[in-house]
Amino acid sequence: MEKIPETITGANIRKRSAFSRIVRKSVLFAIPFWALIALYIYDDPFMVLRKYDLYDSDVMLNEHHVGWQIYRNHCDSVHFNSFILGNSCTMAFRCAEWEKYLDSGDRAIRLFGNGESMKAISLKLRALDNEGAEIKNVLMILDRTSLSRFSLLNGYGNILPAAISGESPFAVQMEFIQAFAMPDFLFPYLKYRITGSVEPGMKRMNPYGRIRDSRNNDSFNPRDKMIEQEGEAYWENRKKEFPERDGTVVVEEPAIFHNQRMVLDDIMEVLHRHNTSVRVIISPDYNQKELHPDDREILQGIFGKENVYDFSGINEFTEDYHNYYESGHYRPLLGNKLLERIYKHQ
Amino acid sequence: MSFISLEFVLLFLLCFILYHLVSDKGRKYVLIAASGVFIGYFNPIFLVTALVVSLFTYGVAILVEQAREKKRDFRLIYWGSISCLVLCWIGFRYANRLTGDSGFIFPLGMSFYTFQAIGYLTEVYWEEEKAERNLIDFLLYMLLFMKFLSGPIERSADLLPQVRRLSPASYSMMTYGMRLIVIGLVKKLVLADHIAPYIDGVFSSMHTVSGVQLLMACLLYPIELYADFSGYTDMAIGTGMLFGLKLSPNFAHPFAAQTTAEFWRRWHISLSSWVRDYIFFPLSSVTRRWGQWGVAASLMVTFVALGIWHGAGWTFAVYGFIQGLVIVWELRTEKIRNKVRKRIGKRLFATLSVIRTYLIFAVSLVFFKAQSVSDAFYFLRSISFQTHASWKEINIGMSDHICIVAGSALLLILLYDYFMSKGDLHLRFEKQSALIRWTVYYLIVFAVFAYGKFGTENFIYLQF
Numbered sequence: 001m002e003k004i005p006e007t008i009t010g011a012n013i014r015k016r017s018a019f020s021r022i023v024r025k026s027v028l029f030a031i032p033f034w035a036l037i038a039l040y041i042y043d044d045p046f047m048v049l050r051k052y053d054l055y056d057s058d059v060m061l062n063e064h065h066v067g068w069q070i071y072r073n074h075c076d077s078v079h080f081n082s083f084i085l086g087n088s089c090t091m092a093f094r095c096a097e098w099e100k101y102l103d104s105g106d107r108a109i110r111l112f113g114n115g116e117s118m119k120a121i122s123l124k125l126r127a128l129d130n131e132g133a134e135i136k137n138v139l140m141i142l143d144r145t146s147l148s149r150f151s152l153l154n155g156y157g158n159i160l161p162a163a164i165s166g167e168s169p170f171a172v173q174m175e176f177i178q179a180f181a182m183p184d185f186l187f188p189y190l191k192y193r194i195t196g197s198v199e200p201g202m203k204r205m206n207p208y209g210r211i212r213d214s215r216n217n218d219s220f221n222p223r224d225k226m227i228e229q230e231g232e233a234y235w236e237n238r239k240k241e242f243p244e245r246d247g248t249v250v251v252e253e254p255a256i257f258h259n260q261r262m263v264l265d266d267i268m269e270v271l272h273r274h275n276t277s278v279r280v281i282i283s284p285d286y287n288q289k290e291l292h293p294d295d296r297e298i299l300q301g302i303f304g305k306e307n308v309y310d311f312s313g314i315n316e317f318t319e320d321y322h323n324y325y326e327s328g329h330y331r332p333l334l335g336n337k338l339l340e341r342i343y344k345h346q
Numbered sequence: 347m348s349f350i351s352l353e354f355v356l357l358f359l360l361c362f363i364l365y366h367l368v369s370d371k372g373r374k375y376v377l378i379a380a381s382g383v384f385i386g387y388f389n390p391i392f393l394v395t396a397l398v399v400s401l402f403t404y405g406v407a408i409l410v411e412q413a414r415e416k417k418r419d420f421r422l423i424y425w426g427s428i429s430c431l432v433l434c435w436i437g438f439r440y441a442n443r444l445t446g447d448s449g450f451i452f453p454l455g456m457s458f459y460t461f462q463a464i465g466y467l468t469e470v471y472w473e474e475e476k477a478e479r480n481l482i483d484f485l486l487y488m489l490l491f492m493k494f495l496s497g498p499i500e501r502s503a504d505l506l507p508q509v510r511r512l513s514p515a516s517y518s519m520m521t522y523g524m525r526l527i528v529i530g531l532v533k534k535l536v537l538a539d540h541i542a543p544y545i546d547g548v549f550s551s552m553h554t555v556s557g558v559q560l561l562m563a564c565l566l567y568p569i570e571l572y573a574d575f576s577g578y579t580d581m582a583i584g585t586g587m588l589f590g591l592k593l594s595p596n597f598a599h600p601f602a603a604q605t606t607a608e609f610w611r612r613w614h615i616s617l618s619s620w621v622r623d624y625i626f627f628p629l630s631s632v633t634r635r636w637g638q639w640g641v642a643a644s645l646m647v648t649f650v651a652l653g654i655w656h657g658a659g660w661t662f663a664v665y666g667f668i669q670g671l672v673i674v675w676e677l678r679t680e681k682i683r684n685k686v687r688k689r690i691g692k693r694l695f696a697t698l699s700v701i702r703t704y705l706i707f708a709v710s711l712v713f714f715k716a717q718s719v720s721d722a723f724y725f726l727r728s729i730s731f732q733t734h735a736s737w738k739e740i741n742i743g744m745s746d747h748i749c750i751v752a753g754s755a756l757l758l759i760l761l762y763d764y765f766m767s768k769g770d771l772h773l774r775f776e777k778q779s780a781l782i783r784w785t786v787y788y789l790i791v792f793a794v795f796a797y798g799k800f801g802t803e804n805f806i807y808l809q810f
Binding site: 017018019021022026029032033151167168170171172174175178181182183253257258259 | 352366514515516517520521524543547551554735784787788791792795796797798800801
């Protein structure tokens, strides 16, 4: 560093030449980045820069953002007071189906996240509380993974809207711009921009068209159509997605420790204040792994024994593979059965 | 405002443009105004505190000089003012504990500018420096925004002459500065901020994580600290260069050090040279009569002081104590180490020494990072190769993506450090063709843009 040329001190040297040269070159250097940002702002591929009436896109969107925006778009006209929270398995629970078991006039919406963490659920409830929403009913769809997650996930698909997380909007938007700039998204996206079609293998693109109800964020799973068309062959042709189960009882490792417990207490604090009717469902895992009894006990201690329904392990719901799209997700067919079981149980 | 915030980018751009458009005299006012906004933006009280300390130091230095010229007792003024500065610093540092008010905030940058003030007063007292009579120049020396938060702790002999004749930088100095800023961003955003949450997670749940996770957190924390702090320093020095200022280097590839004594000549250089010049040298001249024991005692006091500089609490004192103890041990065992070197060969000895120095530093940093001494001992006691469930725990929760990104960044940073140790890489790079230079620039800037972890504006050394 000692050898770098000294500062300009001679009076005869044009003092602004170095400055204007660096400005010129910096502007030139930044052109590709500005072009990228301009395209991003113009296209808004993740639908996070502007408000939309319909959240349908050829790009996979951030489900937290979509759910929250659908809620915000309709909360003035629809009195949402019932919320389906949890991970992607919430797709098995249709709002209209759940509303059948609630008081007349109760309206439900699904606010989920892929691989949802307990922290995200807690922050969503806080955000609803801050918005002045009435939280009358909550249906929480969880599994061991969600229970173990006491901190927020990152990445464009998992980051919460700034209005929910309280993070700086700049940092949240940066996450989306970065996702846009990633070569594995950017190059396929540019190709999609030119050809106008989503090709198989394009990362983070949605080839299925409409996958959600824009009024309550109910899921439209494209696999329903495949099942309808293929019938029994659907499962026959996808044996890789349905690994063999040997029928032995496997109990999972405990997931709830001190940190998870604190987040669960936070959730309960909001629910308690709203006098919410809560139902916690531990999803019927295709692999038939059972939630650790200690975790179940902790959940029952917090939410009440009568409000926690553990469908994990080997049981009538997990036995029939027809209930599943693949090993990670089950169908509304099963979701309806679970709702019936829960509310008949009362 | 942090270096990695939109507010700072806007302030910097405004300041940079104005600085190069206004007259020679106006430049100082542009910098002083930008520094005021920068400090006051955090909290106006921080600006007031910094101004009070600066004005006090400015006045006292002139008084010391005048008293000496008039043959009055200038020692009393000097020692009185040093006591005031130290007591004020300790007062703020321990205010939480003394008042029991946990809401009390330690003014940002205070440890840095207080030490700078003490250094300046001592130079004036030793007649190594003339007291600065121009208030604006002195305020710039104390409050320059690029080095205000976390240093480097500048010596008056280095910075004051530059501040007096502020002028725009040459083109090559500006490009050098920009490159340093980008390297700082890589260190901070692509390495430090990616691994920090996971290391923090292990430290905050040390009672439940496995032995191998504790081991990995212990081994990774020096890397995080280095990437965070040297990243900040690179950005500070780079920003200074854009204004024609050369700030002091703070790091010189520290992980290549073969002894802890050498490590401290390469790590946080502005602080370690400060404690050497203003604590160790005066102390060792006082304890000269005691021979080697005097050197050892001076070293121990110096390093404990260096540890305590980082914060209130026994953990920092123990951190400094370990450094001092190891250096004393190294002094006492030099002959044995030379014998070992001869026996096993230079290369193997050098490699083992580098590893040993790194491990000692990593272990001492457990005290630096832990909330209490008992926590630190628990952490160290629990380190093992044992896992709870599987060897996957070795990644302390980091995804494969983060491991690859942070691992690649670490490799690049170590390579950069290696080549910098062989001569100035930037100057060699400048001689390459424009195509090569611009391709590399695009790759690095794109890597920061796409793989950097934005959103965390804090730097570890901000708390000091």
